[in-house]
Each structure stands twice: as structure tokens, then as C-alpha cells.
Amino acid sequence: MAQTPLIENRHDGGFLVSEARGHRSRDAATFSGAVKHLPGEVVAKKAGGTATAAAKAGNTGNGVFTLDATTPVLPSAKAGIYVVRCTIAATNSGTFRVFDPNGEVVGDIVVGQTFADQIKFAIADGATDFVVGDEFDVDVSVVSGTFVPLNPTATDGTQIAAGISFGTYDATLADVPGLVVVRDAEVNGAELIWPTGITAAQIATAEGQLVTRGIITR
Incomplete structure (x- = not known):
């Protein structure tokens, strides 16, 4: 006797193998x-x-500090004051270290280049060279908490995997509230939804980004 197979639809949290206690x-x-x-x-x-x-x-140096005109605040930014301080002086150059609002080191930037980690900016050389201790402060406010589908070919920060949608949220017409798994969880790799056309290498990169958040793919 023929039977119609039952197909289980996706349900909230169905991709989870385990997660931290509570929520x-x-x-x-x-x-x-x-x-x-x-x-x-x-x-x-x-x-x-x-x-x-x-x-x-x-400041001794008179080079120009320019925040990116389109996306000065990247997805992983924190609200507060970032300190960008010269740590190595050089003729017509120099190296600046970027500290987040908690005082943690974000990275370094050489004069003449663009920095894009949490905040995005460039430092141009001036007529007078920078000296060690020269500093710029970047005050970040109203940090976005909006989530969109991963886009591995983007350059605006949405190429960085930041979590996994817990449920079904229809944002077709407008932004909607929901839940996102962002830390300390094991997930079933076969249940994950990736962008159309994503490559195996890009998936591996995204899985690595999730690992930094404590999200492990099984």
C-alpha cells in the first residue's frame, strides 16, 4: 500500500545541535x-x-584623517570613542594603532592606506610628518543591529558571518524583529542556508568566522 511521505518543514531552531543554557x-x-x-x-x-x-x-603632524563617506561604521563596531594613535613615526609615512572603546587593539594602519575593521577611514600624509603620540579620536554612536543575508562578495561588512537566523522572519516589505544565534552553539551544517552561488571556499571562510563567535558547525 503506497504511502505519501511526510516532509518536515523548517522550524525555529531546528538547525541547533546544542546551545548555551538559558537563552x-x-x-x-x-x-x-x-x-x-x-x-x-x-x-x-x-x-x-x-x-x-x-x-x-x-598633534605635530598635519596629515588629513578622513572617515569613509559611505560606511564609516562597519558591522562589528562598538559605540564609544575609538583612539587612533601614531606608534611608529617615519618620513612621509608612519603607522597608527587603532584601539576600540574598551581599549582593545583593533589593528594598525600605515599612513596613505585605508583601515576597515569596525570603523573605516584613511589617513593621508601632510606637509609636516606625524610623530609618535599624535592621535585622532573617532566617536561612534547609533551602531546598527540589523541583520541581512550573508554576501561573501561584499566589501561593506556583510561578507562577515555574524550569526544564524533562529526563526522565520519576513522582511520583504519592512524590517522585522526576530532572534539570531550569535554565540556558543553547535549547529547542523546540513541545516544551514547559504547564499545562492556561494563556493566551498567561501563557506569555509564563513564557518571560520562563526567559530570566532563560538558557533561550531557539525
Whole structure:
């Protein structure tokens, strides 16, 4: 006797193998992107927020510090004041170290290059060289918490996997609230939803980005 097979649809959290006790693995979030998000979709944090930059009074160097005009605040940014301080002086150059609002080192930038980690800016050389201790402060506020589908070919921060959609959230017409798994969880790799056309190498990169958040693919 023929039977009609039953097909289980995706359900909230169905991709989870394990997570932290309570709801510590999940955060409330806003979903965007003009799409319908499904449980298990790998998502990225949308760049957003405002930032202002100012040179420290008494700087010796007169090079120009310029925040990116389009996305000065990247998805992983924190609200507060970033310190960009010259640590190595050089003729017509120099190296600056970037500290986040908690005082943690984000990275280094050489004069003449563009920095793009949490905040995005460039430092141009001036007529007077920078000296060790010259500094710029970047005040970041209104950091976005909006999640969109991962886009591995993007350059605006949405190429960085930041979590996994816990449920179904229809953001086709407008942003909607939801839950996202952002830390300390094991997930079933066969249940994850990736962007169309993503390569094996890009998946491996994204899985590595999730590992840094304590999200392990099994």
C-alpha cells in the first residue's frame, strides 16, 4: 500500500545541535534586506551608525584623517570613542594603532592606506610628518543591529558571518524583529542556508568566522 511521505518543514531552531543554557546563545535583533529569512540562514550584520572624527589638540603632524563617506561604521563596531594613535613615526609615512572603546587593539594602519575593521577611514600624509603620540579620536554612536543575508562578495561588512537566523522572519516589505544565534552553539551544517552561488571556499571562510563567535558547525 503506497504511502505519501511526510516532509518536515523548517522550524525555529531546528538547525541547533546544542546551545548555551538559558537563552545566552540568542540575541533579539532586527532583520532586514527585503527578503524572507528562514531558520538556519547564515546572516551578517548590516553596517550602520554615525561617527565623527577629531584630531587631538597638540598633534605635530598635519596629515588629513578622513572617515569613509559611505560606511564609516562597519558591522562589528562598538559605540564609544575609538583612539587612533601614531606608534611608529617615519618620513612621509608612519603607522597608527587603532584601539576600540574598551581599549582593545583593533589593528594598525600605515599612513596613505585605508583601515576597515569596525570603523573605516584613511589617513593621508601632510606637509609636516606625524610623530609618535599624535592621535585622532573617532566617536561612534547609533551602531546598527540589523541583520541581512550573508554576501561573501561584499566589501561593506556583510561578507562577515555574524550569526544564524533562529526563526522565520519576513522582511520583504519592512524590517522585522526576530532572534539570531550569535554565540556558543553547535549547529547542523546540513541545516544551514547559504547564499545562492556561494563556493566551498567561501563557506569555509564563513564557518571560520562563526567559530570566532563560538558557533561550531557539525
